[in-house]
Amino acid sequence: MELVFSKWVFAFSLFCCLIFSVAFSVEGLDEDSKVRGVNLGGWLVLEGWIKPSLFEGIPNADMLDGTQVSFKSVKLQKYVCAENGGGMGISVNRDSESSWETFTLWRVNESEFQFRTTQGQFLTCYGNGCTVSATAKSASSMETFQIERNDDGRVHIQTKSGAYLQATVDSQLTADYPGKPGWDDNAATFKMSIVANNLHGDYQLANGYGYSKAKEVLERHRSTFINSADFEFLHRNGINTVRIPVGWWIAYDPNPPAPFIGGTLASLDNAFSWAQAYKIKCIIDLHAAPGSQNGMEHSASRDGTIGWTTSESISQTLHVINFLASRYANHPALLGIELLNEPSAASVPLDILVPYYKQGYEIVRKHSPSAYVIVCQRIGNADPIELYKADIGSHNLVVDLHYYNLFDPYFVTLSPIDNIQFIYKSREPQVQALNAADGPLLFIGEWVNEWNVTNGTQSEYQDFGRAQLEVIHGRTFSTAQCGFYLHRYGSIGVEYCDDDIARHQR
Incomplete structure (x- = not known):
């Protein structure tokens, strides 16, 4: 059993009443209009909290892509700082760490890294004796540095040519330390702190292990985490629908762009076969889009930035939708395709999202007149009515809204009764209004x-x-978010996620 974030793992609800309003008939279901389903989360798109053991064998696993670090000169007792957050010089003159003193890692291998500033530039050094600046808009060899680590958190930083960086007496960072430094309080020794290490998705795993080992780890995971016995189990327990998150690289199987690892397409094909055998329907959910639509690990973001809104990324995403729709439109197990999971309200404008949804809708309709087309509401400060007012499509269109009493400061101080009353006083009126x-x-x-x-x-x-x-x-069609397996806890029909317990107890 995996004991990680035990409260989260044990208490995440998995029972899904995925139910359309009784006024509607759900096309494709044999018995009635009620859809009862679960998310197959953590399978074809990774989320580290679901199965953290996947990441445990990565060398320097606390320095994955997207990890935020700071460096403090042990000689000067000052932090390294990208002035103005980037685009200027580097100073070693700050007494405390904040955003300008924090750098985001791009991992090259287990010991080589590139450092990105808050404004998006990379630390760069143009040769031995150079003064390091934060002016590079992209990363190559001159922006690549090797980290030597000591057990007590001290590090040395080398350029690709082998020169060690040092903090000078005039608070500069230069690549001219003479010889090889020791671990005393010299000018080339820094105290490195891990400020945040929050991203544990497909990008981090694949780039962390490297291709060969990542392929081995993921092949084992994909073949064991979900299999035909799970579909039999779901069917036996009255589940008739699964929502399957996939990443954009599935359209490029078996050799997707680096660092992603092929094989998800074969797993999705298996899921459709198992679903058909056990009379279960599938919703394909594009969970991770090119460039990342929300900066989170489940969107396969490299470093937490959001780059999906470029015309190139949107065009590539439409290609993925066309690929999925053309491949599965005529499969008897297909119920619907979700065009994009959780776009960020702060970074994805509605005037970009709605045209994408309209184009995605038309692509699905080109291949299927009846498959449900699901459009996800923006997460953050956005009203779901915005998608009801948008002219996206007219037939079998569904708006996806995600409900959590988490991830928002509003809920931090609420008591159990406050949380329950919030459901009735806030969520229920919203559901009624949208219906x-x-x-x-x-x-x-x-x-x-x-x-x-x-x-x-x-x-x-x-x-x-x-x-x-x-x-x-009776009002909506819904799924619960979790790792997938069911574990009975209590007596009212609510079930909880604990994958290893459930696998052995079911």
Whole structure:
């Protein structure tokens, strides 16, 4: 059993009432209009919290792509700083670390890295004796540095030509330290601190291990994490739909662009075959788009930046949708295609997202007149009614809205009863209003039975789950977000995620 973030792993709700409003008939289901489904999260798109052991064998695993670090000169007792956040020189003159003193890693291999500033430039050095600046707009050999680490957190930093960086008495960072430094308080020794190490997705795993080892790890994971026995288990327990997150690189199998590892397409083909055998329907969810639509690990972002809104990335994304629609449109197990998971409200403008959704809708319709086309609401400060007002498509269009009493400061101080009342006083009116709107169906694509409460009882968890089921039941079609396997906990039909326990107890 994997014991990581035990509260999260054990308490994430997985039971899914994926239910359309009873006024609608869901095309493609044999028995009735009710869709009961689960997310197959952490399978074809990685999320480190779901299966952290996948990352445990990576050398220097605390220095993956996207890790944020700071450097403090042990001689000067000052932090290295990219003036103005980048685009200028580098100084070693700050007493504390903040954004200008924090650098984001691009990993080349286990000991070589590139350092990106908050403004997006890279640290660069134009040869031995140079003064390091933060002016490079892209990274190559001159922006690549080797890190030598000591057990106590001290490091040396070398250029590709072998020169050691040092902090000079006039607070500059130069590549001219004479000879090889020791680990005393010399000018070439720095104290490195890991400020944040939050990204553990496909990019981090593949680039962390390197191709050969990553291929071995992922092949084993994809063949064991989900298999035909899981679909039989779902069918036996009344589940008739699965939402399958995929990454954009699936369209380029078997040899996707580096560092991504091929093989997800064969796994998705298997899922459709298993689904058909057990009378289960599939929703293909484009969870990770080129450039990243939200900067999170589940979008396969390299370093937390969001680059999906470029015309090149959107065009590539439409190619992926066309690939998926053409491949699976006529498969009897297909229920729908979700065009994009969780675009960021702060970084993805509506006037870019809606035209993409319209084009994606038309692409799916070109291949299928009936498959549900699902468009996900922007996460962050955005009203879901915005997609109801948009002219995206007229037939079998669904808006996906994700419900969490997490990830927002508002919920931090709420008690169990406050959380439950929020469901009834805020979520229920929203669900009712959106269902009353003239437009797409409403889809609760992710929801959880977890909160920020640290001392919730089993009974309170059950009440929280019951409240969500009551609000969702009969009005929407929804899934819960988790790793996939079911584990019974309590008596009201709410189930929780704990993959290893469930696999052995089911």
